[in-house]
Amino acid sequence: xxxxxxxxxxxxxxxxxxxxxxxxxxxxxxxxxxxxxxxxxxxxxxxxxxxxxxxxxxxxxxxxxxxxxxxxxxxxxxxxxxxxxxxxxxxxxxxxxxxxxxxxxxxxxxxxxxxxxxxxxxxxxxxxxxxxxxxxxxxxxxxxxxxxxxxxxxxxxxxxxxxxxxxxxxxxxxxxxxxxxxxxxxxxxxxxxxxxxxxxxxxxxxxxxxxxxxxxxxxxxxxxxxxxxxxxxxxxxxxxxxxxxxxxxxxxxxxxxxxxxxxxxxxxxxxxxxxxxxxxxxxxxxxxxxxxxxxxxxxxxxxxxxxxxxxxxxxxxxxxxxxxxxxxxxxxxxxxxxxxxxxxxxxxxxxxxxxxxxxxxxxxxxxxxxxxxxxxxxxxxxxxxxxxxxxxxxxxxxxxxxxxxxxxxxxxxxxxxxxxxxxxxxxxxxxxxxxxxxxxxxxxxxxxxxx
Amino acid sequence: xxxxxxxxxxxxxxxxxxxxxxxxxxxxxxxxxxxxxxxxxxxxxxxxxxxxxxxxxxxxxxxxxxxxxxxxxxxxxxxxxxxxxxxxxxxxxxxxxxxxxxxxxxxxxxxxxxxxxxxxxxxxxxxxxxxxxxxxxxxxxxxxxxxxxxxxxxxxxxxxxxxxxxxxxxxxxxxxxxxxxxxxxxxxxxxxxxxxxxxxxxxxxxxxxxxxxxxxxxxxxxxxxxxxxxxxxxxxxxxxxxxxxxxxxxxxxxxxxxxxxxxxxxxxxxxxxxxxxxxxxxxxxxxxxxxxxxxxxxxxxxxxxxxxxxxxxxxxxxxxxxxxxxxxxxxxxxxxxxxxxxxxxxxxxxxxxxxxxxxxxxxxxxxxxxxxxxxxxxxxxxxxxxxxxxxxxxxxxxxxxxxxxxxxxxxxxxxxxxxxxxxxxxxxxxxxxxxxxxxxxxxxxxxxxxx
Numbered sequence: 001x002x003x004x005x006x007x008x009x010x011x012x013x014x015x016x017x018x019x020x021x022x023x024x025x026x027x028x029x030x031x032x033x034x035x036x037x038x039x040x041x042x043x044x045x046x047x048x049x050x051x052x053x054x055x056x057x058x059x060x061x062x063x064x065x066x067x068x069x070x071x072x073x074x075x076x077x078x079x080x081x082x083x084x085x086x087x088x089x090x091x092x093x094x095x096x097x098x099x100x101x102x103x104x105x106x107x108x109x110x111x112x113x114x115x116x117x118x119x120x121x122x123x124x125x126x127x128x129x130x131x132x133x134x135x136x137x138x139x140x141x142x143x144x145x146x147x148x149x150x151x152x153x154x155x156x157x158x159x160x161x162x163x164x165x166x167x168x169x170x171x172x173x174x175x176x177x178x179x180x181x182x183x184x185x186x187x188x189x190x191x192x193x194x195x196x197x198x199x200x201x202x203x204x205x206x207x208x209x210x211x212x213x214x215x216x217x218x219x220x221x222x223x224x225x226x227x228x229x230x231x232x233x234x235x236x237x238x239x240x241x242x243x244x245x246x247x248x249x250x251x252x253x254x255x256x257x258x259x260x261x262x263x264x265x266x267x268x269x270x271x272x273x274x275x276x277x278x279x280x281x282x283x284x285x286x287x288x289x290x291x292x293x294x295x296x297x298x299x300x301x302x303x304x305x306x307x308x309x310x311x312x313x314x315x316x317x318x319x320x321x322x323x324x325x326x327x328x329x330x331x332x333x334x335x336x337x338x339x340x341x342x343x344x345x346x347x348x349x350x351x352x353x354x355x356x357x358x359x360x361x362x363x364x365x366x367x368x369x370x371x372x373x374x375x376x377x378x379x380x381x382x383x384x385x386x387x388x389x390x391x392x393x394x395x396x397x398x399x400x401x402x403x404x405x406x407x408x409x410x411x412x413x414x415x416x417x418x419x420x421x422x423x424x425x426x427x428x429x430x431x432x433x434x435x436x437x438x439x440x441x442x443x444x445x446x447x448x449x450x451x
Numbered sequence: 452x453x454x455x456x457x458x459x460x461x462x463x464x465x466x467x468x469x470x471x472x473x474x475x476x477x478x479x480x481x482x483x484x485x486x487x488x489x490x491x492x493x494x495x496x497x498x499x500x501x502x503x504x505x506x507x508x509x510x511x512x513x514x515x516x517x518x519x520x521x522x523x524x525x526x527x528x529x530x531x532x533x534x535x536x537x538x539x540x541x542x543x544x545x546x547x548x549x550x551x552x553x554x555x556x557x558x559x560x561x562x563x564x565x566x567x568x569x570x571x572x573x574x575x576x577x578x579x580x581x582x583x584x585x586x587x588x589x590x591x592x593x594x595x596x597x598x599x600x601x602x603x604x605x606x607x608x609x610x611x612x613x614x615x616x617x618x619x620x621x622x623x624x625x626x627x628x629x630x631x632x633x634x635x636x637x638x639x640x641x642x643x644x645x646x647x648x649x650x651x652x653x654x655x656x657x658x659x660x661x662x663x664x665x666x667x668x669x670x671x672x673x674x675x676x677x678x679x680x681x682x683x684x685x686x687x688x689x690x691x692x693x694x695x696x697x698x699x700x701x702x703x704x705x706x707x708x709x710x711x712x713x714x715x716x717x718x719x720x721x722x723x724x725x726x727x728x729x730x731x732x733x734x735x736x737x738x739x740x741x742x743x744x745x746x747x748x749x750x751x752x753x754x755x756x757x758x759x760x761x762x763x764x765x766x767x768x769x770x771x772x773x774x775x776x777x778x779x780x781x782x783x784x785x786x787x788x789x790x791x792x793x794x795x796x797x798x799x800x801x802x803x804x805x806x807x808x809x810x811x812x813x814x815x816x817x818x819x820x821x822x823x824x825x826x827x828x829x830x831x832x833x834x835x836x837x838x839x840x841x842x843x844x845x846x847x848x849x850x851x852x853x854x855x856x857x858x859x860x861x862x863x864x865x866x867x868x869x870x871x872x873x874x875x876x877x878x879x880x881x882x883x884x885x886x887x888x889x890x891x892x893x894x895x896x897x898x899x900x901x902x
Contacts, residue, residue, distance in 0.1 A: 011652035011653055048875060049602060049603075049606055049873070049874065049875040050873075050874050050875070066517040066518065066519045066520070066872075067517065067872075067874055067876065068517045068871050068872035068874060069517070071874055073650075073873040073874070075650040075651070076650055076869075076873065078650075079649045079650050080649075082652070085652040085653075086609075086650075086652075087609070087610055088603075088606040088607075088609075088610070088875070089610060103610070105607075105610070106610040106611070107612060140874065140876050141876055144876070151500060152500075152539075155500055155539040156539075156556075158537075158538070158539075159538055159539070159540060159554070159556070159557040160557070161558060198530045198531075199524075199526040199527055199529075199530050199537075200526070201462035201533070201536040201537075202462055202536075401863055401869070401871055402871075404859070405856065405859070405871075408855065408856070408859075412852055418527075418852070420519050420852055420853075420856075421517075421518075421519035422500070422501075422524040422527065423500065423501050423518055423519055423522055423524070423591065424499060424500045424501070424539070425518065425591050425592055425595070
């Protein structure tokens with residue numbers, strides 16, 4: 001070790017143009033990867049040290065997969081790309097005049113080109129106070145807290161004697177009938193009805209009540225009606241109470257009021273709506289619907305020619321005036337496009353053709369051996385849909401190691417009905433002492449250290 | 452679902468004699484398993500819902516394995532044993548007069564026979580205030596906090612400019628030269644010097660300083676001198692500063708004072724000493740050295756013929772008046788013996804021969820392709836020792852699934868020098884905002900939600 005480490009920035013010795021990418025999700029990563037050979041130094045900034053494969057996050061929350069199966073360190077993705085650097089830190093602001101990004105605790109980071117890929121946050125439809133009483137599912141920490149909370153509900157129910165207490169602990173409410181809500185409701189039902197069925201001596205895990213509330217007329221809006229109907233039937237077969245056209249009127253420490261019914265529950269999952277991160281406010285730029293930042297046909301932020309934005313935080317319309325959905329393929333393709341645009345600008349060539357979204361279709365998992373897929377002309381359900389879903393998700397996972405472990409975990413779970421990660425962690429000892437057990441999501445969140 | 456769940460205890464309908472086992476470690480589990488066919492109803496109580504394979508916990512802390520690779524739900528181990536029940540809860544006390552165990556939040560649990568298998572805690576040699584400033588390694592939560600703290604130190608160092616700050620962040624102090632200390636020091640050195648070496652752009656992970664402080668004259672007391680010397684040489688080759696005869700005089704927010712030297716460090720790991728859990732105090736029973744509860748030749752607590760104790764919380768001497776060590780095989784064999792004794796008592800047969808410890812030897816991992824093993828007449832080092840170490844640990848892991856995933860992770864890591872679980876989780880957002888980064892273990896512990 002040198003006695004005085006040389007901390008002058010040796011990473012960009014040739015003083016190449018600087019591209020800063022904020023966010024290491026699907027969008028941010030595809031920008032950085034696409035600039036691998038560009039004459040630029042790229043810095044990827046993220047609050048966490050890992051890229052998370054969100055489509056499988058619900059499987060971490062339901063104990064089927066381990067966090068490290070679906071997350072990889074961002075830094076490790078750029079090992080062989082010496083002109084891409086990584087910074088773990090919290091962005092505090094962007095100064096578009098001076099062209100710098102302010103990150104908590106570090107010197108300002110200057111940029112020549114900036115890419116915002118900061119994604120979305122949960123939206124509470126004007127009821128921010130509900131956030132305290134419901135789980136959400138965006139980060140690994142949230143998934144682990146939800147996992148602990150679900151498993152602890154069964155453990156605590158096993159040791160109680162008051163039927164009302166037991167019923168509250170074994171009632172699970174999922175708000176929102178999009179892909180996340182459907183996947184979670186199906187996975188909780190399977191966890192309760194088969195995986196845990198043999199392991200308890202007093203309670204019957206089949207006592208578990210799983211309620212899925214959707215405000216719209218059918219589940220999985222955006223899918224063709226017959227696929228949505230299939231999903232509903234399959235969930236009902238699994239024992240899920242599906243309520244469509246069901247407005248949630250309150251979320252509090254006793255559970256929810258939904259469609260006029262008070263449902264006592266110690267586990268409420270909010271999967272009802274997302275909103276763009278406020279990129280437009282940070283930059284002082286133009287907004288589209290849902291506060292998302294407006295971008296032009298090359299994903300440049302309107303009025304800020306050196307600032308680009310991709311993915312869930314943006315507002316862009318397709319040829320027919322419909323907003324592009326907040327899904328991974330959009331973010332990924334926009335990221336690839338921005339990389340191409342920046343490459344051309346860096347080497348002084350004309351810009352490529354405008355961005356056009358190539359829609360490959362959509363899929364959702366409904367339960368063991370059952371998924372739906374809408375690939376334009378081809379629609380699939382059941383085992384075939386499930387096989388396709390599995391293959392596609394394995395393919396898009398990052399890293400050979402993760403592909404292998406996820407594949408093996410799935411095969412194992414399929415053969416044994418087991419779930420390999422049934423661990424309750426992160427419960428604060430003193431909270432456990434205070435409460436004995438926890439009877440509301442607010443208690444859980446406090447005990448499980450979720451913010 | 453029945454409209455009113457019947458919560459009367461259906462688990463013990465024949466009113467069989469009740470055996471209560473407190474603690475689901477090696478000792479507790481071997482008691483419960485040994486009573487599988489006994490005419491008794493067994494209840495295993497643990498604070499957590501999982502059994503933890505502690506010998507590999509350091510690999511979770513250094514990002515080589517995932518928590519679910521080395522932990523299994525206790526409940527799942529007894530799926531096919533209908534007369535064994537599991538209870539997750541915090542034991543508050545034992546009333547040996549009325550023969551009941553008090554568990555927070557549940558009705559009292561009556562027993563006919565009680566087995567204490569509560570293990571050990573860290574001992575701070577009279578300096579309990581040091582606990583705030585050092586990591587320890589007993590639970591999954593502690594291992595995950597240590598992992599986040601180690602990885603975050605490199606991340607934060609990468610974004611700093613003050614050489615003193617960087618040096619403090621990259622200095623790692625391990626206190627205690629037993630197996631855990633040696634394994635951790637070796638693993639941190641490998642993490643810094645090879646796994647992370649290629650991923651940073653500003654800092655050189657080789658700037659990392661790893662100090663191992665041992666108060667005694669050599670590492671791994673209890674192993675033959677030449678094996679201990681081998682371990683020391685190997686650690687030094689990995690870049691670890693090994694300090695023997697080195698007394699720690701202070702542990703505070705700046706690091707440690709050890710052997711007269713002030714070592715600034717943001718990561719101190721305490722692996723220096725353990726003490727029995729205070730079983731003797733709980734029961735009002737006789738104590739041996741180190742506060743451990745005295746047990747007779749059948750592991751019964753002296754003066755309490757229906758209460759047994761096994762493992763780290765007990766004091767028992769071998770034929771030559773030496774205390775049995777606090778290691779897994781002792782706990783396991785004592786547990787098996789207690790199961791045998793209880794079985795005989797339950798069916799009214801004479802007791803077996805007194806307990807005798809069958810010492811199979813000991814092993815310690817020093818680093819990649821290097822371990823030491825002392826099997827009585829046979830001693831091993833290097834690759835041979837490492838292969839034996841790996842096989843033995845795979846063999847003792849619980850569950851085929853975990854054996855397969857750990858094996859694959861090891862092969863993968865060996866081939867690629869990679870570590871699959873380099874994830875920083877559980878950092879509280881508001882703490883991150885407050886601190887920007889955290890420069891002492893106390894900050895880390897606060898931010899990482901460790902108690």
